[in-house]
Amino acid sequence: MTTGTETETTHHDIGEYARYLNETYLGGRSRARVVWGRRRTLPSRRSIRFACYDPQRNLVIMNRKLDNAAIPAYFVEYILFHELLHEVLGIGERKDGRRDIHGSLFKLMESTFPDYEKARRFEKELCRRLGTL
Secondary structure, eight states: OEEOGGGOOSSOOHHHHHHHHHHHHSTTOOOOEEEEOOOOOOOOOSSOOOEEEETTTTEEEEOGGGSSTTSOHHHHHHHHHHHHHHHHHOOEEOTTSOEETTOHHHHHHHTTSTTHHHHHHHHHHHHHHHTOO
16 A cells, blocks of 8 residues: 555545455555545535545545644544445446445445445444535
């Protein structure tokens, strides 16, 4: 796993979070690079993307708006863990041939995150406050 200068931060050290999550929960299997996304001023959206995993570049891009004192570390770690799981587990296929991005193994592993329930509650509350779903 590598991190670049794009991990420069004000509040949350995603490079350190990624190293910890990879060693503690993923057995060192992640090799993804982890970066903060660019700051952008776009029109308001009905939804928010907290992060994404780009398999072509083996890159996790975290929404820079999460690098904020009002966002707890456990939530940033949860979002990062979720994206690292995409890298480690890949994309499965359902019986009907469709992609299975969040299959049963993914959900099981995601639920092992220590603050899983707390992070999910925070996510719902944050989305409610932002007016997104």
